[in-house]
Amino acid sequence: MIDLRSDTVTRPSEEMRAAIASAQVGDDVYADDPTVNALEERVADMFGKEAGVFTPTGSLSNQLGIRTLVRPGEELLTETFSHIVRAELGAGAAFSGITTRTWEGDHGLLVAQEAMAIARPDSGPYLVSTKAIAVENTHNFGGGTVQPIDEIRALRKLTSSVGIAMHLDGARIWNAHIATGISFKDYGDNFDTVSVCFSKGLGAPIGSMLLSTKERASEARVWRKRYGAGMRQVGLLAAGANFALDNNLPALAQDHRRAREIAIACSLAAPTSVDLDYVHTNIVVLNLVGSSESAQQIAASLKDAGILSSALGPTTLRLVTHRDLADADISKTNSVLPDLLERAFKS
Numbered sequence: 001m002i003d004l005r006s007d008t009v010t011r012p013s014e015e016m017r018a019a020i021a022s023a024q025v026g027d028d029v030y031a032d033d034p035t036v037n038a039l040e041e042r043v044a045d046m047f048g049k050e051a052g053v054f055t056p057t058g059s060l061s062n063q064l065g066i067r068t069l070v071r072p073g074e075e076l077l078t079e080t081f082s083h084i085v086r087a088e089l090g091a092g093a094a095f096s097g098i099t100t101r102t103w104e105g106d107h108g109l110l111v112a113q114e115a116m117a118i119a120r121p122d123s124g125p126y127l128v129s130t131k132a133i134a135v136e137n138t139h140n141f142g143g144g145t146v147q148p149i150d151e152i153r154a155l156r157k158l159t160s161s162v163g164i165a166m167h168l169d170g171a172r173i174w175n176a177h178i179a180t181g182i183s184f185k186d187y188g189d190n191f192d193t194v195s196v197c198f199s200k201g202l203g204a205p206i207g208s209m210l211l212s213t214k215e216r217a218s219e220a221r222v223w224r225k226r227y228g229a230g231m232r233q234v235g236l237l238a239a240g241a242n243f244a245l246d247n248n249l250p251a252l253a254q255d256h257r258r259a260r261e262i263a264i265a266c267s268l269a270a271p272t273s274v275d276l277d278y279v280h281t282n283i284v285v286l287n288l289v290g291s292s293e294s295a296q297q298i299a300a301s302l303k304d305a306g307i308l309s310s311a312l313g314p315t316t317l318r319l320v321t322h323r324d325l326a327d328a329d330i331s332k333t334n335s336v337l338p339d340l341l342e343r344a345f346k347s
């Protein structure tokens, strides 16, 4: 099967497994795991932050981040299709008593004024006050779109003048960096808390991290343990993440090129199915409005041809490229998918 469902399907390479097998470990609940400690320092330093907290998932590092910024009964703002509100099963409300309002961005893209238009920073004793804004970069359901750094900076300026904090869901910040050349520190400088994932395109099997001040990291560490995610000899996983940072970043450019090849083939066959201006990284989201077949039907036909994709809704099909694919897989996809689209849009 050619698996284009997500970049989370990547498996650790033999070399990564060797790095994992030989990792120095200790009990991380006692802060005794040298590999975890080194990774936390390394990544915090990359993003210009004081401290890092290694977590098993990006959902947890997002949730730990926002709970240090927003108290129960206060409000987080984010884009309508962001992972924090669409795919974390209401965790902010369930665990932290956080309420959420959203604005909708074109392909998930941030426009600072659109976010600020719904912000209510100091609403007094009767209304909910906005305490933080979360930005997802790259934006998964938006189609891997890269947030414009000027809009991030503009939002930082506007929010800091009214005491609103900013959280970055940087599960795929690596892809944004490779696509733009903007440094991790430039991204980190604009946010109070940053969540990054090693388990997506970087190819580590498990692992994410929250980055922030020492104070917030200490608070997040307590909540991580409270949630049951205090891990013991977890240097095994940190070693995989460390290996990924050493070796796997440059290959993201190849994932981007391959996603673009798929998008171009689709747009030639069915021009309204994808707007190439919004294919920035390793994700292609196809818009099937006007097609006689639903995303589920196209996904089923693809599966019959040995290609796995994700139907995100009746008219939305997502394909994600990653390091476990070969160019031949892209050629095969491009020999099947455009024909399916052409038929579905003509009939």
Ligand SMILES: Cc1ncc(COP(=O)(O)O)c(C=O)c1O
Binding pocket: 008, 056, 057, 058, 059, 060, 062, 083, 084, 136, 138, 139, 140, 169, 171, 172, 197, 199, 208
């Ligand atoms: C943008 C974004 N943020 C956070 C996550 C959560 O990561 P995890 O699956 O490790 O909880 C994902 C997962 O795909 C994601 O795409």
